[in-house]
Amino acid sequence: MVLEFKDLYVSVEGNRILKGINLKIMSGETHAIMGPNGTGKSTLAQVCMGHPKYKVESGDILLDGESIIDLSVDERSRRGIFLGMQNPIEVPGVTNFDFIKSAIQKRMRKDEHLRIGKFILKYESASQDLDMGKGLAHRYLNQGFSGGEKKRNEILQMKMLNPKFAFLDEIDSGLDVDALKLVGEHVTKQKSADLGLILITHYQRLLDYIEPDFVHIMINGQIVKTGNTELITKIDREGYDWVKTELGIDDEDDKPYSLGNCPTKSLV
Amino acid sequence: MSEKKDFDFKKDYKYGFKTKTKSIRETKRGLSESVVREISMIKEEPKWMLEVRLDALKTFYEMENPGWGPDLTSIDFNDIIYYIKPSNKVEKDWKDVPEEIKDTFNKLGIPEAEQKYLSGVTTQFESEAVYHSTIKELNDLGVIFLDTDSALKEYPELFKEYFTKAVPYNDNKYAALNTAVWSGGSFIYVPKGVEIKKPLQSYFRINSERMGQFERTMIIVEDNSTLNYVEGCTAPIYSNSSLHAAVVEIYVKSNAKCRYSTVQNWSTNINNLVTKRSIVEDYGHMEWIDGNIGSGINMKYPSCILKGDYSKGTTITIAFAGKNQYQDTGAKMIHIGKNTTSKIVSKSIATKGGKVNYRGLVSQEGSAENAKSTIECDTILVDRDSTSDTIPTNIVKNFKGQIEHEATVSKVSDEELFYLMSRGLTEDEAKEMIVMGFIEPFARELPMEYAVELNQLIKLEMTDSIG
Secondary structure: OEEEEEEEEEEEOOEEEEEEEEEEEEOOOEEEEEOOOOOOHHHHHHHHHOOOOEEEEEEEEEEOOEEOOOOOHHHHHHHOEEEEOOOOOOEEEEEHHHHHHHHHHHOOOOOOOOOHHHHHHHHHHHHHHOOOOHHHHHOEEOOOOOHHHHHHHHHHHHHHHOOOEEEEEOOOOOOOHHHHHHHHHHHHHHOOOOOEEEEEOOOOHHHHOOOOOEEEEEEOOEEEEEEOHHHHHHHHHHOOHHHHHHHOOOOHHHOOOOOOOOHHHHHO | OHHHHOOOHHHHOOOOOOOOOOOOEEOOEOOOHHHHHHHHHHOOOOHHHHHHHHHHHHHHHHOOOOOOOOOOOOOOHHHOEOOEEOOOOOEOOHHHOOHHHHHHHHHHOHHHHHHHOOOEEEEEEOOEEEEEEEOHHHHHHOOEEEEHHHHHHHOHHHHHHHOOOOOOOOOOHHHHHHHHHOOOOEEEEEOOOOEOOOOEEEEEEOOOOOEOEOOEEEEEEOOOOEEEEEEEEEOOOOOOOEEEOOEEEEEEOOOOEEEEEEEEEOOOOEEEEEEEEEEEOOOOEEEEEEEEOOOOEEEEOOEEEEOOOOOEEEEEEEEEEOOOOEEEEEEEEEEOOOOOEEEEEEEEEEOOOOEEEEEEEEEEOOOOOOOEEEEEEEEEEOOOOOEEEEEEEEEEOOOOOEEEEEEEEEEOOHHHHHHHHOOOOOHHHHHHHHHHHHOHHHHOOOOHHHHHHHHHHHHHHHOOOOO
């Protein structure tokens, strides 16, 4: 399968965030999208999932050649798009188990029945792999979860739902080194010829565990550079300014008006 | 979505059926002294009961509607039939119940439920109980579980001792009306030192157009005894206005425990105006588990009068207001004894332009030293058209009392919906899941089959086709 962004312009409350995104992801590929804060990386994932806040001004998102931008969020999910979120929502009163079970049942054909025993085994083994602890199934969805548990719960859902294209939005934030390793290894284990993975991250450290095939740098709502893992090393060492200089990007327009400079900042 | 549009509420809604029944006897439409006399006569009541009924009727005429909450002026008391008797005797055996009536019960699933959970069933069809079974277990324990009319006949002294003692007929206009025209309901007496382990259940149902239902329930739990009573009602759909004005009186004696659970689901043309009150003695514990899904206007505030020292009151309540619904519900806790404690947990949901209010009273009287109360009111608004008010009254009349009050109002946010929908749930399913999660603290207090039923009712109410 192929997921394709075509000359995509997206705005939020009148502010244009994405300014002409062109990106093609094939099943089996892993893409990393990197870039400074506030450049539209998360927007790309959210708009692909169909968040109502984001408005597609022009361009298209195609899943196997078919536009998905008019589809509802749940329809996109059922077609195989997945978004592991930066800030998973807490839903009191709904157990983690029931939630995932409902989500899976929604994916089944009318004549299919969920085989509950098989489902429980899969759930238990997935939560064990992710070191989620035994009580997880009966805890309320994300409620009282630590930052790391929330992220692992996103990966658990990804594993259970078997998506075709999965965005993982800053799945590394809030994880300590051990949890990061665990999550990274687990995502890597899920890599397959049927899954297209899109990792959104600031830092190299996640990519130590999940090796991407392509690395894209996003600045000011555009993908300005695409390369391989060497790009990551360079960013980690030198930041993003060299990219801006190299490509002659001037983002002065977007900077706030400021009266004078902070002296310590100039010293550093 | 197309599935839901095809849903025919009247045809498909599980409880939306009527059975044609020939009533053997009914009173004329409207309210008058002669109607009250006729009811008492048909029932062959003792004279004192007729006198109480007539006094109550006089009080009803004298009293005004409540000066707060929903507007009740549209109720036409002369357009209601106050008494219908479906058959002449109270049935003891399921096989003696008339076929027509059985058919209705079958649709409600009562026989199956009976097998699984019930220790005894009083099923009220129209105004009077027609089916009554008390299993041997209960009889052996000395427990009395009867429809209220039979209890008056069989245990007149016990009946008189408690009738109108928790809810005097001059308490409010609708308590007066109920006292004047009451018919049916459940009567439960648990003697000293008896712990009934299984819940007792009873189903109520209106099945005649423009017919009011005025059942009277009395429960007495003696010292050191335990009762868990579950009352259920579902109503068919009607086009004309109707009234349900019940009274429930509960007496919890020393060190006794009583739990009264109900999920009312009257159709939205019914005004549900119910007075529920308990008097709790030393170390007693009263729990109201009170669900309000149906009815157009609903006013209900289960109360505990914590008379005894160390007595305890708990009310866990939900109110669900959908289209054309106005739920004005809450709880009352009156602390009189020393070291009394009370807890109110209220969950309110409003959707599709519904209005839901929490109205509560917690009063710690001068004598209630060291009383402690906690109140938790949470409201969730599913859309922008729906509204809610929280109207608590908290009074402490001594220097050693303590009241904690917490209230939250939240809206179902775009972010919540997005998260759930991103896993494949539709918008309606996502809303439903959030609401179900919200009422979970209530649902978990219900017996299994009731929780399942509640779940189904909320699902029906949350879909677009209803209303």
